[in-house]
Amino acid sequence: MTKNVRVRFAPSPTGPLHIGGVRTALFNYLFAKKHHGTFVLRIEDTDRSRYVKGAENYIVESLNWCGIPFDEGPGKNEKFGPYRQSARKELYKQYADALIASGHAYYAFDTPESLDxxxxxxxxxxxxxxxxxHNRLKLVNSLTLSPKETQDRLEAREHYVVRFKSPKNKTLTLKDLIRGDIKIDSNILDDKILFKSDGMPTYHLANVVDDHFMEITHVIRGEEWLPSLALHYLLYDAFSWDVPHFAHLPLILKPTGKGKLSKRDGDKLNFPVFPIEWEDPKTHEVSRGYKEDGYFSEAVVNFLAFLGWNPGTEQEIFSLEELVEAFDLKRVNKAGARFDPDKIKWFNHHYMQQQSNAVLAESFKSQYDVLNDIDINYIALVVGLVKERATFISDFWDLSFYFFQAPKQYDEKAVKKAFKEDTPGVMTQLLDLISAIDEYTSKNLQITIKSWITSNEMGFGKIMMPLRLALVGALQGPDVFEIMFLIGKTETVSRIKTMINKLK
Structure with missing residues (x-):
């Protein structure tokens, strides 16, 4: 690539950033880093009626949490600022006027009622x-009005819009890095509105002007903008500007594979569609985020990368650095990508296993007051035993509570299976054996108890099931001897005695 690669993520601050927007930002980030380029954040806030307080900060925090911060944007390396479109109004007015002067656009004074x-x-x-x-010469605009009539209406401050004058009888060839060449008959295009009398541009004009002056080389955006591509090409041509490379990413589909993923789908199927938690400033309604739901940002990013892209290999687990190295727009699919809530859990489970027990223990302890007085090193040992069966840190308590407190009740099905008429007698014998053990390690416990079971010609289930029931309250959990070792001899003996007394 001859030019320095510059890409931009240009969200509107109208609410929380949807996971589809995060995927768009991620692909822009990966492409920029792959080519040692610049990832720009631009805030497209021209529609002030839909502006939501706090949304811009939310966007920045989301990108930072995902580990894909922008290189250039509001308040950061403002080489081509300002980066909020609301602060660039004069620039758009200047270029709307230039289009009118060159005959590529015109004033239209039609009222909403007449158009309706x-x-x-x-x-x-x-x-x-x-x-x-077809009809612009029959409507109320500067193409049908005399220059004086047009000027009189402007001076009278009549409401107007500036419309692009789409060409007649032309075949446009549009290039897309994902979809290849796209041919469009210009006769089907409408004369889109570019600028309004309130001094604000529409997305189309602001987008093209900003991309040009911010020297954007590649526009990587969602498929929903594909219908705008013809107009944007025509605008670049009208200004005699170089056209950037375009790439339109496939839609993220509902888990059923039919239709675009929405917040309603997440609410219905109990998964978030936003990266971090969002509180609506007006209604105070709180929407869940992947961060607060216990997902690792690495898992979310790894999952999103595979929504519409594949590396061409069997590898599924990628660090961010590996994604940068492997990413190629040629391997982005045209077809929509189905969102799979179970798959992102699979990724999270994997990244759980990669985390250090000490880090996980700190997070686990911070979530449960009952752990406040317990040594962090002990918690880390427990985490190491149970994390293989966990997907989230919030799973740890149910998997490990018996390491921190004796069971208060016993699972009924487990009792019927493990506790027989002769169980109190054999467990009392086991108590004597345990009490006599001096070297109280998991290894020695295993050797001593298994040897005792074998020498007395008892079935292992006859001893091991009620032993686990006494320690855990159910027939679940990691290695019994590890549990005995961690809770200690005194607690082990106490739990066995308690079970005998409660169940005999």
Whole structure:
């Protein structure tokens, strides 16, 4: 690539950042880093009616949590600032005027009521109303009004919009790095609005002007912007500017594979669709985030990378550095990617196993007051025994509570299976054996107790099942001898005695 690669992620601050937006940001980040380029954050806040307080900070915090911070943007390396579109209004006005002067755009004074009447008239005839070359010379605009009439309306501060004058009878060839060449008949294009009399541009004009002046080389964005590609090409041509490379990412689909993933799908199937928790500033409704639900950011990023991209190998686990190295837009799919809530749990389980027991223990302890007075090293030993069966840190308590407190009740099915008529007698014998052991280690406990069972010609289940029941309260958990060792001889003896007394 001859130019320095510059990509941008350009969200609107209208609410929380959807996981689909995070995937778009991630692919931009990976592409930029792969080519030693720059990842730009631009805030597209021209629609002030939909602006939500706190949304911009939320976007930045989300990117930081995911480990994909922007290189250049609001408040950071502002080489081409400002990076909020609301602060660039004069620039857009200047280029809207330039398009009018060159004949590529025009003022339109049609009222919403008159346009609505035209739509209804077309519908009554089984047609679709499109504002373009078919009818623009029959409508109220600077193409049909005299220059003086147009100027008089502008000076009278009549409401207007600036529309792009889409060409007639042209075949446009649009290039997309994912989808290849796309041919469009210009006759089907409408004359899109570029600028409004309130001084604010629409997405189309602001987007193209900003990408040009921020020297964006590659526009990597969602498939929903594909219908805008023809207009954006035409705008670049009208300004005589170089066209950046475009790549439109596939949609993220519902778990069923049908339709675009929405917050409603997450609510219905009990999974988040936002990276971090969001509280609506007006309603105070709280929406769950992957961070607060106990997911590791590495797991979320690894999962998102595979939504629409694959490395061409069997490898599924990638660090961020490995993703940067492997990422290639040529391996991004055209078809939509199905969101699988179970798969992201699979990734999280894997990253759980990679975490140090000490780090996990600190997080575990911070979530449960009952662990406040317990030594962190002991908690780390427990975590090491149970984390293989955990997907989230919040799973640890149910998997390990018996390391910190004696069971208060016993699972009924386990009692029927493990506790027989002669169980109190053999467990009393086991108590005597345990009490006599001096070298109280898991290894010595295993050798001594198994040898005793064998020499007395008893079945292992006859002893080991009620022993586990006494320690855990159920027939679950890691190695029994590890449990005995960690809780200590005194506690082990106490739990066996308690079970005998409660169940005999």
């Amino acid at each position: 009447a035209h739509r209804k008239d077309h519908e009554s005839k089984g047609k679709t109303f499109i504002y373009n070359w």
